[in-house]
Amino acid sequence: MSSRAPGGESSVFLAACRRAHHDDEVPVWFMRQAGRSLPEYRAVRAGIGMLDSCRRPDLVAEITLQPVRRYGVDAAIFYSDIMVPLAVAGVGVDIVAGTGPVIAQPVRTAADLERIRPLDPDDLGFVEEAARLIVAELGDTPLIGFAGAPFTLASYLVEGGPSRDYARTKALMVGRPELWHDLCRRLADVSAAFLAAQVAGGARAVQLFDSWAGALAVADYVRYVQPHSAAVLHRVRRLGVPAIHFGVGTGELLVPMAAAGADVIGVDWRVQLAEASARVGPSYAVQGNLDPALLGAPWPVLADRVTAVLRSGAESPGHVFNLGHGVPPDADPDVLGRIVELVHAEGAAIRREARLRRPAVAAPAGVAR
Ligand SMILES: Cc1c2[nH]c(c1CCC(=O)O)Cc1[nH]c(c(CCC(=O)O)c1C)Cc1[nH]c(c(CCC(=O)O)c1C)Cc1[nH]c(c(C)c1CCC(=O)O)C2
Numbered sequence: 001m002s003s004r005a006p007g008g009e010s011s012v013f014l015a016a017c018r019r020a021h022h023d024d025e026v027p028v029w030f031m032r033q034a035g036r037s038l039p040e041y042r043a044v045r046a047g048i049g050m051l052d053s054c055r056r057p058d059l060v061a062e063i064t065l066q067p068v069r070r071y072g073v074d075a076a077i078f079y080s081d082i083m084v085p086l087a088v089a090g091v092g093v094d095i096v097a098g099t100g101p102v103i104a105q106p107v108r109t110a111a112d113l114e115r116i117r118p119l120d121p122d123d124l125g126f127v128e129e130a131a132r133l134i135v136a137e138l139g140d141t142p143l144i145g146f147a148g149a150p151f152t153l154a155s156y157l158v159e160g161g162p163s164r165d166y167a168r169t170k171a172l173m174v175g176r177p178e179l180w181h182d183l184c185r186r187l188a189d190v191s192a193a194f195l196a197a198q199v200a201g202g203a204r205a206v207q208l209f210d211s212w213a214g215a216l217a218v219a220d221y222v223r224y225v226q227p228h229s230a231a232v233l234h235r236v237r238r239l240g241v242p243a244i245h246f247g248v249g250t251g252e253l254l255v256p257m258a259a260a261g262a263d264v265i266g267v268d269w270r271v272q273l274a275e276a277s278a279r280v281g282p283s284y285a286v287q288g289n290l291d292p293a294l295l296g297a298p299w300p301v302l303a304d305r306v307t308a309v310l311r312s313g314a315e316s317p318g319h320v321f322n323l324g325h326g327v328p329p330d331a332d333p334d335v336l337g338r339i340v341e342l343v344h345a346e347g348a349a350i351r352r353e354a355r356l357r358r359p360a361v362a363a364p365a366g367v368a369r
Pocket residue numbers: 030031032033034035036045050077078079080081082083095096097098099100101146209211326
């Protein structure tokens with residue numbers, strides 16, 4: 001049997017994004033796989049600020065590669081932050097350990113918008129250069145580029161930092177829609193430029209993080225947010241790489257998030273993957289969704305949860321194994337390593353069994369069954 005998916009795609013991860021699994025193999029990577037959970041990351045970052053580290057291509061490359069070397073994951077994710085391109089665009093931002101992004105002067109008026117300068121391609125040369133360094137080391141393992149989606153970026157800019165209820169953001173959104181749309185158009189441009197720089201450097205897929213969109217009512221998401229995320233994703237489509245669209249607590253938003261233009265819909269742990277797949281339909285792959293809070297559970301219990309995720313994901317035409325959100329800083333790297341081994345050992349058999357159990361549906365011509 002061929003080890004290549006139709007079309008000859010040599011990456012298990014990219015094949016799954018395209019809903020064409022290689023011999024049913026299930027790829028795995030982890031959101032925040034680079035970061036404080038790794039001692040080698042803490043060593044490299046010692047004495048260097050988060051945003052400063054993101055400006056140094058040598059450090060970005062080293063930190064991106066660390067989890068790939070350690071775990072043998074099927075994809076790397078570019079080490080940076082959703083706020084990096086905004087800092088380049090002129091927004092005063094700091095990343096405070098244990099808190100997250102903090103904005104010096106929150107954006108709340110038309111005059112504040114002028115502080116977000118449009119980006120030139122040259123502004124992000126350090127991003128493209130870092131991606132090139134990474135890709136040169138990765139071999140066949142693809143690099144995922146990423147950006148924050150307009151709503152999630154706006155929430156930090158308007159609130160001034162992390163928020164529980166997004167009250168100022170939502171008040172501006174519904175109370176001053178013209179200002180809101182102007183802000184989101186600028187943020188969509190910044191995110192699209194950040195993604196384009198990563199793809200120019202060799203990233204072969206992208207993930208758009210709308211981490212906090214789950215705070216919105218569906219009607220508000222569709223009216224105020226989806227068009228701006230769609231604008232980013234439409235520009236990605238022209239770059240020819242698959243896009244993953246992810247948020248936390250987005251069970252009710254999966255359909256409009258998929259419709260915004262993604263190939264893969266990222267799902268947190270609240271909705272089973274089979275249910276998520278049924279909601280979005282067979283034109284999308286799913287990514288997820290082990291609850292990161294379970295990483296500290298005894299291994300036999302956790303292993304059962306990993307296989308449950310694989311079984312549920314096997315009901316979708318494409319499944320990329322991941323956590324439902326980022327790796328927590330106190331996660332035990334050995335546990336993540338065991339999860340990678342288990343997904344690689346059991347994933348294909350679980351998918352195959354699920355496929356053989358389903359009534360035969362017309363397969364695309366040439367697909368080995
Ligand atoms: C919301 C968001 C942010 N940043 C990001 C998001 C979307 C993803 C998500 O929903 O988690 C995206 C992000 N941030 C980081 C990455 C790197 C790639 C990877 O996933 O390995 C990615 C993809 C590095 C980082 N981004 C951050 C760290 C920790 C920095 C440190 O070492 O102190 C890393 C490795 C900081 C950061 N930056 C942000 C937060 C909430 C935090 C955590 C604050 C904390 O708990 O200390 C904003």
